[in-house]
Amino acid sequence: MKMKKKWYEYLWIFSAAYIVLGFFNILFAWLGLLCFLIPLVISIAGGGKAYCNLYCGRGRLLGLLGGRLGLSRGKEMPGLLKNRWFRYGFLAFFLIMFSNMLFVTYLVFSGAGSLREVVTLLWTIKLPWHWAYNSNVAPWVAQFAFGFYSVMLTSTVIGLAAMALYKPRSWCVFCPMGTMTQLICKAKNRRLLPKSEIQRT
Amino acid sequence: MSDTRTVRAARKAQVDSFSCVACGCCVPSCPRKAISIFKGMFATVDTELCVGCGKCAKACPAGFITVSEAAQ
Numbered sequence: 001m002k003m004k005k006k007w008y009e010y011l012w013i014f015s016a017a018y019i020v021l022g023f024f025n026i027l028f029a030w031l032g033l034l035c036f037l038i039p040l041v042i043s044i045a046g047g048g049k050a051y052c053n054l055y056c057g058r059g060r061l062l063g064l065l066g067g068r069l070g071l072s073r074g075k076e077m078p079g080l081l082k083n084r085w086f087r088y089g090f091l092a093f094f095l096i097m098f099s100n101m102l103f104v105t106y107l108v109f110s111g112a113g114s115l116r117e118v119v120t121l122l123w124t125i126k127l128p129w130h131w132a133y134n135s136n137v138a139p140w141v142a143q144f145a146f147g148f149y150s151v152m153l154t155s156t157v158i159g160l161a162a163m164a165l166y167k168p169r170s171w172c173v174f175c176p177m178g179t180m181t182q183l184i185c186k187a188k189n190r191r192l193l194p195k196s197e198i199q200r201t
Numbered sequence: 202m203s204d205t206r207t208v209r210a211a212r213k214a215q216v217d218s219f220s221c222v223a224c225g226c227c228v229p230s231c232p233r234k235a236i237s238i239f240k241g242m243f244a245t246v247d248t249e250l251c252v253g254c255g256k257c258a259k260a261c262p263a264g265f266i267t268v269s270e271a272a273q
Contacts, residue, residue, distance in 0.1 A: 048241025053225030063226075082263040084220060167262040172224035182223050185241030192240060194218060 008054050012064050015057035019156055022149045026119075026132040026142065029149035036177065043181040046188070052178050059169055062159055066168025077166040077173065087174045094176040097123055101147035109140035116143070120150040121157065212253030213271040218243040220265045230260035 021028035035058070039051035052059060066072030080086055107113030117130040129149075133142055159171035172178055186193060214236065221243035227236050228244070235250035236257050246257075248271060258266040 043241055049223045049225065049238060050241075052223065053228060053238055059224070059226075076264045077262065082220065082265075087222070169224060169226050170262045172226065173222050173263045175224075178222055178224060182241060185223070189240045189242060193242065 009060065011055060011057040012060035013057075015061045015156075018057075019153065022119075022132065022153070024132060025135070026129060026145045026149055027135060027137065029145040029152065030141075032148050032152045035152075039177050039181050040184070043184040043188075048185055049178070049181050052172065052175075052181065056172075058156065058159060059172055062163045062169050062171055065160070066163040072163050072168045073165060074168075075166050077162070077170050081162075081166075081170070082173050087179045090174050091176045091179045098151060101144075101151065105140050105144040105147060108143040109138075113143075115139040115146075117146065119146060119153060122154050210270040212268050213248050213251045214246045214253060214255070214257050214266050214268050215271070216244045216246060217265040217267075218245070220263065222263065222265075224262065226260045226262055227257035227266060230256040232256065 018028065018031060021031075035056075038055070039049075042051045043049065066074075104113060108115055117128070117133050118126045119129040120126055129146065133146075135142070155171075155175075159175075162170035216236075223238050223241055223243050225238050225244075228238060230236075232254065233250045233252060235247045235252075236244055237247075239245045244257075244266070253268050255268045258264070258268050
């Protein structure tokens with residue numbers, strides 16, 4: 001029996017298009033804010049982790065590549081990567097690097113820094129990306145786009161590596177957005193948590 | 202003649218709710234719709250519906266779901 005596909009099952013197209021568009025015009029990187037704001041709004045509004053569960057384009061893309069296309073070893077991930085404290089540590093690291101990116105954008109906005117047309121992969125490797133920028137926008141708007149695209153490309157690369165090495169959606173286990181939305185849900189529904197969990201947190 | 206068959210408890214999926222990240226990978230894998238995400242916190246199994254097939258355990262990227270004989 002073939003089930004009719006739901007619209008959100010095609011959201012992987014959004015994630016794939018996002019990465020591709022960034023090669024042509026870096027300003028498309030601003031669209032990535034949707035992937036940050038929508039999950040937070042959903043979980044704060046009481047919708048739980050519906051974003052991760054249904055609407056996350058990256059999750060869909062990893063599921064498709066690793067699942068249907070078989071680009072995953074399908075092995076279980078090592079204990080360290082699925083440890084709760086690793087997840088919280090990774091979220092903290094991610095937020096620090098994100099704040100740094102915002103600060104660099106502020107420096108360009110205030111005139112104290114100049115625009116750098118590079119995409120930084122894995123927080124260290126600077127890739128020349130000047131061909132994707134030829135607009136006349138304010139320098140800080142472009143700086144934010146380069147910074148944000150760096151965040152998105154880095155997490156996509158880590159996600160694809162985790163997919164290939166372990167199970168398709170291994171990235172979801174330590175995804176900073178997923179950790180953040182789960183923490184919001186747990187804070188909102190603290191009374192419903194099992195007692196054992198409250199004692200252990 | 203006495204019945205020598207051993208009565209075994211039904212196998213059911215069990216979620217390590219302390220570790221579960223509520224990613225939802227397990228939900229569509231269940232043919233019986235027995236697994237759901239409880240308020241964005243962790244996955245829960247409806248043991249009435251669960252037949253212990255283990256598809257959710259296979260789908261869980263972190264291996265936080267196990268299938269074992271449920272305590273009666």
